[in-house]
Amino acid sequence: MLLLEWPGKSPECAGMPEHPAVYHMLDVAAVAERLIAPFQLAPDLRDAFVLLIALHDLGKISDSFRAMVRGAQAQGPRHWELTEVLLHKHDDLLAPRMGGDPDTRCTLYAAVAGHHGKPPSLNLGTLPKPPRIRDYMNAVRHVGMGADAAAEVIEAFCALWPEASLEGLALPEAVRFSWWLPGLCAAADWVGSNTRWFKAQAPGPDLSDYLAQARQTAAVAVAQAGLSGAAVQSGPVFDFTLRPMQAACTDLPLPKGPMLAVIEDETGAGKTEAALILAHRMVQAGKGRGLYFALPTMATADAMFRRAALILGRMFAQPTLTLAHGRAGLSADFRDVIADGERHEDEPGCTAWLAESRRRALLADVGVGTIDQALMSVLPVRHQSLRHFGLSSKILIVDEVHEMGEPYIATELERLLQMHHAAGGSAILLTATLPMALRERLLATYGGGPVSPAYPALTVARGDAITAFPSDPRPVKGPVLVERLDAVERAVGHIAEAAGQGAACVWVRNSVDEAVAAVEALRAEGIFAHLLHARFALCDRKRIEAEVLARVGKAGTGRAGFTLVGTQVLESSLDLDFDVMVTDLAPIAALIQRAGRLWRHMDERPHARRPVAAPVLQVLSPDPDHVADDRWLRVTLGRGAWVYDLADVWRTARVVFAAGRIEAPKGLRALIEAVHGPEAEPVPEVLGRAEVEALGKAAAHRTQAVHNLVDLAAGYRDGGGASSDTSYPTRLGGPSRTLVLARSTPNGLEPWAEREGLSLAEAWALSEVSARAARLDKLPLPDQAAPEIRAVTQDWPEWKRADLKVCLVTEDGTICEGLRYDRSLGLLFDGDIS
Structure with missing residues (x-):
């Protein structure tokens, strides 16, 4: 059979055969059949996608690729770009078999051709005649004798999937699938190219017999790669008495189709467990087949990974679990789950194949990682579509959403939810301090939702909001009183006195420089304060975090007199519990988060066991009623005055000192909206310029985000890209x-x-x-x-x-x-x- 003479890969070593291109194409198609099966597609459309994926390397049927495989210097377009050229050239063969209009077919041709992580770049235009005929003919010249052979491949492959059809697939739907199909094709190609499973074979079996053989191999390969999916378990996820929000997630009616839920509750209320309960029900209802936890930082992702590893076995049978961020390989917890051996049915694991690449992490049944890994699915970076495909089958759980309120990342998050919704995915957002305006924008990505100022709340897009919750029977700390300290010296004295009385103390500072200075000042007073911030070598940061958790974590011991100075890393990354807290003035969301680490675990340490009479948040701040100029904050906080928008900080000071307390959960909404809502108080005139500059900066960041994001309406070919991950940042900040x-x-x-x-x-x-x-x-x-x-x-x-x-x-x-x-x-x- 002459088609088998076109090589798909070079021999692995001397004496080994070239693997025919058509065999490789069928290997990948057999894997794609396995990967696409769980998606709820009509059989004819499913077969059409598999047929197109089978043709993904049609460009290897070309003189230029064959010469390159056999040692010649590569010339002309790459083979995957020639795939699109050949599909255009032989559209007259595919049109009567697959149907659909020319634009629909062209959109999908480009999608499968772009399986190497970037869309084709040749300007071919649309059928029936490319407008740049010279470029088109030059590409065909590099195909050479492969043009006729490619036609034979198309005829032969169409016979293998005779029911494949694009009839009824409108162009907008094809555009939507064009973002998803390259990711599916890339995942199938990575598995189908792996010689561990698909070994090179000399020409022999005809195409039908070889496909049958490839399908048997694909079943093994997909399972061993960790992509065969995990069965969802029945029964409750937790066996403890549920807290109010957790109980609400157990009883919430689930709407039809993709859904978005927003869980708003105070810090320490068990939102993570509530999300797991709801996500488990959503998977049971067919709204996803796995989970991806998106966290704001690597530290929070590492902490969530440890928690997830302990509970996933109650949700899935032997799920694959990955940690997805730039330093995942340094996590001992992650290394512990990487294995190819047998596991108990309640133990998650990670295959070596999944662990090889951060990009593959989103293909696992359950991924835990930073929000950045998910956001790269909406930026024009290489393998953006692979991330999108991986997420499309997951319940996307975004934690600490309030930390993503900066205009640039908030705009990215909106686009991520839009794209996830378009792919049929569902999502859960968790937050303690989300402004209502941002909540409305996020709910709008799934069609909008009820608008209620109630707090706590469980809100479902296009559905209802649960706002009435029974009282939590567990011990509560009550309102956190707020007092102002007007000088660093008073803060130092307050902590020194409390530590001397046996209290576990913390001072949260806005900048590393000021945190270092605070440690020096405390040590001068005889208080050996520990320090934690982002400017430690990673080994030292991990060591210090472990020491801090051992002393003031939930089960910490040796708390008496322990003193810690830290920066924003303390707001969400570690589950800590202090008796006394001093904090630099910061926006209201940050203050609420920080206060959540004050008298946190009341079931472990009730009032009677605390060395101080009540939880009090001491805020280092100038008087908001006396603002002489825009240096108002700098005199008190030094470098820490530059970290946040001055207007938000001033409003926070006005609101929180006037209230004199932070009362969770019922008082949180009023505090947040008083700072960020439409009725927020105007700033003093001398701060007006700072606010105008901040508003301009926010508008510029939103514009930059819109410019950077992929254009969903344009489709993958025209709206995607292939830049490096660093070219399009997931969040802004100085280099x-x-x-x-x-x-x-x-x-x-x-x-x-x-x-x-x-x-x-x-x-x-x-x-x-x-x-x-x-x-x-x-x-x-x-x-x-x-x-x-x-x-x-x-x-x-x-x-x-x-x-x-x-x-x-x-x-x-x-x-x-x-x-x-x-x-x-x-x-x-x-x-x-x-």
């Missing part, structure tokens, strides 16, 4: 630089992180620390061409040598003039500490 800390040994430079139990690569990764580029770029950092540094980096890829700077930390902590590192204080710039 940062990453340093890799090293120490000197007789054997040369070694990682700052201890090597015990770690590979060398892991130890170097755990030695990384980041800081703002604007500060680092002013310093004389070590010369990366120095012999001792070149010895470390010589085997690193070029991008890594360009992005990371290896820095020797001397015995006294010096890195260079103006910069040093301390294990207990982190990365220090001149002036951070005296």
Whole structure:
């Protein structure tokens, strides 16, 4: 059979056969049949998609690809672009068999051709005649003798899926599927190209017999890759007495079709468990076959991963579980679940195939990761469609949504929900402090929802809102009183006194520099304060987090007198419980989150066991009633005054000091809306310019987000892209630089992180620390061409040598003039500490 003479892959080694292109195409189609089966598609449309995926590498039936496989220099368009050319050229063969109008077919041709993570770039136009005929004919010239053979392949493959049909598929639906189909094709291609399962075979079986063989192999491959899906378990997810929101999620009527639910409740009310209960019911109702937890930071994702690993076995039978963020490989918890061996039915696991790539993580039954991994499914970056396909079968659970209210990321989140809804996906949003205006915008992505100021609330788009909840029988801390401290010295004195009385104390500062200064001031008063912020090497941050959790976590011991100073990393990443809290003035959402770490676990430590009489939030702040100029906040908070929009901070001060308390849950809505709602108080005239600048910045960020996002209406070919992940950021902020800390040994430079139990690569990764580029770029950092540094980096890829700077930390902590590192204080710039 002459079709088998066109190679699909080079021989793995000398003496091995070339795997025919048509065999490879059928391998991938057989995998696609497995992956597409659970989606609720009409049989004829499902077969049409499989047939198109079978033709995804039609461009390998070309003179140029065959020459390249056999050692010649690549010339002309890439094979996947030639796929689209050949599908255009032979549309007269596909049209009578598949039906559909020309634009619909063209849209889907481009989708399967773009399975390498980016859409085709040749300007072919639409059928029946490409407008740029010269480019088209040049591409056909590179196909050469393959043009007639490609026609034979199309005829033969159509006979293998005779029921395939696009009839009735309108162009808007084809455009919607054009974002999803490349991801399905890419996933099938990755599995179908893996020689662990699909070994090279010399020409032999005819196409029908080979497809039967490939289908048997595909069943094994999909299962071993971890893509065959997990059965949903029956029975309750939890066996403890449910709290009010959790009980509401048990009884909530589920609407037909895709749904969006918003869970609003105070910090510590059990929203995560409520979401798991609701998600389990949604999976049982066929609204998804898995979950993706999207968290605001890697630290929160790591914490959620540990929790998820313990409970998923009650939701699914042997689910695959992945951790999806840039440092997932450094998580000991994640490494523990990566295995190809047998597991108990209540144990989640992760296959080696899934763990190989962060992009594959969203294909697992359950993924836990940062919101960034999900947001990349709506940015024009390479393999955007793969992420979209992976998410499309999941219940998307977005936690800490209030932390995504910044205009840029909020606009991305809206687009993510729109795209997820269009693919038939459902979602749950969790929040403690979401402004009503943002809630309405997010609900609008699923058709809108009831508008109610009630709090707590369980709101369903196009459905009802549950706003009446019984009282929680568990011990409550009651209102958190709010008092103002007008100077750093008073804050230091308050903590020193409380720590001396045996209270577990925390001071949350807005900036790292001010946090370091606070630690120095407390230590000068004889209080050994611990410090936690984002400017530690990862190994030290993990060590400090573990120490802090052991002392003031839910089951912590040795709390008496323990004192911690931290930054925003304390707001959501760790489940901590303090007796006394001081905080820098911050926007109301941040203050509420911080106060949620004050007297948090009342069932573990009721009033009688606390060393202080009541929970009081001491807020370091100038008087909001006396604002002389726009330096109002700077005098009291120093560098911490630059972190948040001044107008929001001033309004927060006015509202919270006037109220004198934060009363959860019933008083939270009023506080949030008084700062962010339409009736918010005008700022003093001297702060007007700052507010105008902030509004302009917010509008610019929204515009930038809209410009950066994929254009859903344009379809994958014209609306997608293939930029690197760094070209289109998931969130805005000043650029940062990453340093890799090293120490000197007789054997040369070694990682700052201890090597015990770690590979060398892991130890170097755990030695990384980041800081703002604007500060680092002013310093004389070590010369990366120095012999001792070149010895470390010589085997690193070029991008890594360009992005990371290896820095020797001397015995006294010096890195260079103006910069040093301390294990207990982190990365220090001149002036951070005296």
